[in-house]
Amino acid sequence: MADKKEKTEEVTFTPTGTGIRTNGEIIRSTELPDPTDKKHDELGLSDDDVIDMFEQMYLQRRFEERAMQMYQKGKFGGFLHLYMGQEAISTGTAYALNDDDDIITAYRDHGWGLVRGVSPKEGMAELYGKETGCSNGKGGSMHFANVEEHFWGGYGIVGGHIPLGGGIAFANKYKQNGRVTACFLGDGAVPQGVLHETMNMSQNWKLPCIYAVENNGYAMGTAVHRHSTGEIVDRADGFDMKKMVLNGMDVFTVYEKMKEIAADIRENSEPWFIEIRTYRYRGHSMSDPMKYRSKEELEEYEKLDPVERIKNYLLDEDIIDEDKVEEIKNGVEDKVMDAIEFAEESDYPEKEALYDHMFVEDDYPFHT
Amino acid sequence: MAELQFREAIRAAIDEEMAQDEDIFVMGEEVAEYDGAYKVTEGLLDKYGSKRMIDTPISELGFAGIGVGAAMNGLRPIVEFMTFNFAVLAADQIINHASKAKYMTGGQVNVPIVFRGPNASAGQLSATHSVSYDAMYAHFPGLKVIYTSEPADAKGLLKSAIRDDNPVLFMESEQMYGLKGEVPEEDDFTIPIGKAKVKREGSDVTVVAHGKMYHVAKQAAQQLDKEGVDVEIIDPRTVKPLDIETIVKSIQKTNRCVIVDEAHPFGGLAAEVGYLIQREAFDYLDAPVQRVTLPDTNAPFAKNLFDEWLPSPDQVIDAINTVTYRK
Numbered sequence: 001m002a003d004k005k006e007k008t009e010e011v012t013f014t015p016t017g018t019g020i021r022t023n024g025e026i027i028r029s030t031e032l033p034d035p036t037d038k039k040h041d042e043l044g045l046s047d048d049d050v051i052d053m054f055e056q057m058y059l060q061r062r063f064e065e066r067a068m069q070m071y072q073k074g075k076f077g078g079f080l081h082l083y084m085g086q087e088a089i090s091t092g093t094a095y096a097l098n099d100d101d102d103i104i105t106a107y108r109d110h111g112w113g114l115v116r117g118v119s120p121k122e123g124m125a126e127l128y129g130k131e132t133g134c135s136n137g138k139g140g141s142m143h144f145a146n147v148e149e150h151f152w153g154g155y156g157i158v159g160g161h162i163p164l165g166g167g168i169a170f171a172n173k174y175k176q177n178g179r180v181t182a183c184f185l186g187d188g189a190v191p192q193g194v195l196h197e198t199m200n201m202s203q204n205w206k207l208p209c210i211y212a213v214e215n216n217g218y219a220m221g222t223a224v225h226r227h228s229t230g231e232i233v234d235r236a237d238g239f240d241m242k243k244m245v246l247n248g249m250d251v252f253t254v255y256e257k258m259k260e261i262a263a264d265i266r267e268n269s270e271p272w273f274i275e276i277r278t279y280r281y282r283g284h285s286m287s288d289p290m291k292y293r294s295k296e297e298l299e300e301y302e303k304l305d306p307v308e309r310i311k312n313y314l315l316d317e318d319i320i321d322e323d324k325v326e327e328i329k330n331g332v333e334d335k336v337m338d339a340i341e342f343a344e345e346s347d348y349p350e351k352e353a354l355y356d357h358m359f360v361e362d363d364y365p366f367h368t
Numbered sequence: 369m370a371e372l373q374f375r376e377a378i379r380a381a382i383d384e385e386m387a388q389d390e391d392i393f394v395m396g397e398e399v400a401e402y403d404g405a406y407k408v409t410e411g412l413l414d415k416y417g418s419k420r421m422i423d424t425p426i427s428e429l430g431f432a433g434i435g436v437g438a439a440m441n442g443l444r445p446i447v448e449f450m451t452f453n454f455a456v457l458a459a460d461q462i463i464n465h466a467s468k469a470k471y472m473t474g475g476q477v478n479v480p481i482v483f484r485g486p487n488a489s490a491g492q493l494s495a496t497h498s499v500s501y502d503a504m505y506a507h508f509p510g511l512k513v514i515y516t517s518e519p520a521d522a523k524g525l526l527k528s529a530i531r532d533d534n535p536v537l538f539m540e541s542e543q544m545y546g547l548k549g550e551v552p553e554e555d556d557f558t559i560p561i562g563k564a565k566v567k568r569e570g571s572d573v574t575v576v577a578h579g580k581m582y583h584v585a586k587q588a589a590q591q592l593d594k595e596g597v598d599v600e601i602i603d604p605r606t607v608k609p610l611d612i613e614t615i616v617k618s619i620q621k622t623n624r625c626v627i628v629d630e631a632h633p634f635g636g637l638a639a640e641v642g643y644l645i646q647r648e649a650f651d652y653l654d655a656p657v658q659r660v661t662l663p664d665t666n667a668p669f670a671k672n673l674f675d676e677w678l679p680s681p682d683q684v685i686d687a688i689n690t691v692t693y694r695k
């Protein structure tokens with residue numbers, strides 16, 4: 001028997017230390033890598049592309065700001081997880097990938113829907129639970145989807161969709177159709193065992209898939225360093241998988257890196273594991289008092305607002321002027337207000353719709 | 369008696385037991401620094417410190433299993449799931465390990481663990497967040513399953529669950545956490561596991577309802593009272609072991625029974641209770657037993673469909689009318 005030292009220190013388990021509880025000391029939840037220093041033309045983007053990107057990002061922002069107001073007015077129920085602050089990721093990715101590349105994500109999915117062909121009307125109607133919604137009112141905020149345009153949807157069980165991303169990539173490799181899959185997950189999903197099972201198979205089977213962690217600093221009220229050890233991106237090492245950390249507050253960076261990675265996958269059919277650092281501006285959902293983070297931290301990231309950043313780029317590079325910016329914003333605002341009107345005027349699903357979409361057959365004998 | 373919210377009753381049970389037994393600890397997502405996703409564990413971190421109030425990552429399978437292992441090795445974990453809808457990921461540890469370790473080792477280990485959290489639906493949260501799991505776990509030998517409807521039952525039964533040397537699943541509801549009720553203040557108030565309660569006495573029909581559905585049944589009973597129908601409500605409180613005797617005794621008086629269950633119809637608690645009634649009280653029945661359950665579909669998001677999906681007092685009234693041949 002080996003000698004045992006007498007233990008005198010206090011026992012603890014989970015590290016403490018979201019700013020507020022650690023004697024007022026502020027710990028930033030993520031450190032941002034530098035953004036790309038390339039200009040849009042060096043990245044192969046035209047002036048119109050950049051204007052388009054701005055419009056798309058502003059649409060995602062405005063859609064959610066208005067959705068939030070409608071939620072607060074009690075126009076619809078359920079959860080509402082806002083993507084605000086992370087729009088550079090959805091936008092940069094959608095521009096970098098081919099239109100028939102596949103995207104799947106978790107429940108913070110409005111931006112992903114909008115960037116992949118869910119119209120503001122269909123999106124808003126889904127939030128309202130109307131039959132005109134992108135998922136026929138069956139899914140709500142967490143389950144936007146547009147499978148026709150290769151957006152496989154948002155999923156509500158943390159980590160549950162990760163192997164689905166792997167499976168979509170598996171089918172693409174099987175069919176040799178050259179499509180790349182991008183599977184997005186939150187930092188909070190990294191500790192789920194299924195990620196690690198899926199990464200192992202993906203590397204062993206050389207699946208054409210990007211596993212992309214949107215590290216926004218928190219899983220609900222738990223700061224990243226409290227739920228995961230070490231650097232998230234280093235999870236790749238154990239599987240000998242290609243990896244990268246990138247700045248998710250800058251749409252050009254996301255665009256540039258996603259393009260490189262997708263090209264590599266198309267050439268070599270090998271998965272990547274990447275960590276995109278970003279920040280969630282709002283609470284986890286609408287009922288979050290946000291005591292786990294400091295106002296200062298939030299303000300620091302608000303200064304890096306990805307939507308403001310691309311707007312300022314357009315102005316600084318004289319691609320468009322203030323008037324044009326206003327025109328774009330007004331156009332977006334009109335679209336969003338039309339979407340609200342559309343959602344409000346749309347009908348709820350018929351009562352019988354309860355039994356739709358359960359089985360392929362339309363005469364399935366439901367148990368009573 | 370003290371008036372407590374459901375969440376306060378649960379907290380009081382945990383707090384009182386933790387104060388008495390150093391080996392009890394709580395772990396789960398957001399239980400400590402966030403004070404609980406639904407504020408059930410509010411204040412317990414300050415009181416018991418981070419050794420005994422442990423925030424876990426989102427790793428249901430892992431932390432449930434760490435709980436089981438710790439229980440085998442002498443601790444008494446209370447593992448919180450943010451909802452039992454997420455405990456599906458931990459099912460291997462609950463079903464294959466917690467429920468079987470004692471048996472497989474020929475009795476060499478005990479697994480004194482409580483898995484607790486909200487069960488079933490909580491409004492429009494759509495398909496993956498709305499399922500009722502009590503009967504599913506009750507299917508497996510080796511697990512005790514409790515799903516209470518009122519603060520006093522919750523406190524008394526949770527204290528018993530924490531003291532139990534077997535794995536116990538203790539289920540709650542997001543929508544009941546704010547519900548207030550009288551809770552006995554006596555020292556060491558407990559309720560034995562496995563005892564149903566007659567919550568409302570009546571002579572015309574027996575309604576069996578537990579968890580959130582107790583309140584649906586109660587509304588139906590109040591409505592029917594105005595029409596001169598005298599409804600007896602039995603709340604099983606413990607799903608397993610099930611107190612069928614109390615139900616049978618009631619049916620011997622009323623000769624009619626409706627079971628209300630927030631689960632799908634196939635193989636649920638309603639099916640089991642219905643079977644037991646025909647076995648134990650066949651000769652006392654004046655009408656076939658009816659049940660009110662969810663339909664055989666997933667939970668929809670749309671408000672109108674969700675309302676249609678969830679059992680309502682009107683459906684209970686219809687079922688009572690059927691067994692009493694009123695309409």
Ligand SMILES: Cc1ncc(C[n+]2csc(CCOP(=O)(O)OP(=O)(O)O)c2C)c(N)n1
Nearest residue numbers: 108156157158186187188189218219220454
């Ligand atoms: C299996 C499972 N466990 C717990 C939850 C509850 N939950 C929903 S979101 C969330 C935090 C996830 O954080 P992260 O993955 O970082 O995504 P973010 O919200 O930051 O986008 C938790 C705990 C869930 N939906 N599924």
Ligand SMILES: [Mg+2]
Nearest residue numbers: 186187218219
């Ligand atoms: Mg996160």
